[in-house]
Amino acid sequence: MRYPIGQQRNQKFKHGGRLIVAVKDNLPPLGFLRNGELAGLEIDLARQLAIDLLGDEAEVTFVPVRNDRRLSTLLAGEVDLVIARMTATGARARLVDFSSPYYFDGTTFITKDPAIERLDDLLRQPVAVLNGSSTIAVVRSLLPSTLLVGVSSYQEALTLLESNRAVAFAADASLLTGWMQEFPQYRRIDPLISAEALSVALPKGNRYSDLRSRVNASIDRLHSTGWLADRLRIWGLPE
Numbered sequence: 001m002r003y004p005i006g007q008q009r010n011q012k013f014k015h016g017g018r019l020i021v022a023v024k025d026n027l028p029p030l031g032f033l034r035n036g037e038l039a040g041l042e043i044d045l046a047r048q049l050a051i052d053l054l055g056d057e058a059e060v061t062f063v064p065v066r067n068d069r070r071l072s073t074l075l076a077g078e079v080d081l082v083i084a085r086m087t088a089t090g091a092r093a094r095l096v097d098f099s100s101p102y103y104f105d106g107t108t109f110i111t112k113d114p115a116i117e118r119l120d121d122l123l124r125q126p127v128a129v130l131n132g133s134s135t136i137a138v139v140r141s142l143l144p145s146t147l148l149v150g151v152s153s154y155q156e157a158l159t160l161l162e163s164n165r166a167v168a169f170a171a172d173a174s175l176l177t178g179w180m181q182e183f184p185q186y187r188r189i190d191p192l193i194s195a196e197a198l199s200v201a202l203p204k205g206n207r208y209s210d211l212r213s214r215v216n217a218s219i220d221r222l223h224s225t226g227w228l229a230d231r232l233r234i235w236g237l238p239e
Contacts, residue, residue: 022064027175029235063078075096080202085105087198088198099200103232103237108170128166129148
């Protein structure tokens with residue numbers, strides 16, 4: 001059922017009845033441009049929410065954002081929701097509300113070295129990590145003897161791997177899934193060694209309570225019906 005704006009109990013959209021969603025356009029397979037059109041898991045999710053909230057997936061408008069603009073765009077009222085690889089943290093929860101998780105991301109490793117088959121094979125081996133990332137602490141806690149090699153970019157990590165100065169690269173599974181789709185000679189070493197809840201960010205306040213309830217109900221339905229699990233498989237994301 002589609003609810004005309006102003007007739008939903010407490011739900012307020014600000015943009016003429018359309019659902020405006022901040023997304024990523026450079027982060028395969030979550031949100032990225034493919035043949036000039038946005039695609040990815042989070043794009044699919046936004047369209048499903050538009051169906052549940054407004055009755056029509058065509059009623060969603062996407063606003064690509066950089067990471068440093070995700071929260072500010074929502075706080076300024078420029079968008080209704082943020083679905084842009086946003087992890088639900090305590091610091092962020094003081095500013096915005098979060099839905100039920102739609103995906104649990106986490107730290108994983110990729111390699112093209114045939115000798116690396118299990119996590120134990122990384123012991124005392126050089127592994128690339130992004131400087132300043134939370135991945136460093138995660139890897140050190142589980143594999144303290146692994147030799148971490150800091151890099152400033154994904155391109156630098158690729159250079160190390162291709163020159164055999166690192167046997168693997170550790171980062172978030174969602175990001176490395178896109179890497180493997182671009183460079184199919186690389187594979188993931190299962191399992192993930194951490195879990196981070198990716199959730200929809202929503203405005204805070206009682207006036208948005210109905211919106212939060214309906215977004216949560218939609219996500220719960222997409223989990224229970226297997227829709228989200230199917231989309232994870234389609235986009236190559238580890239469950």
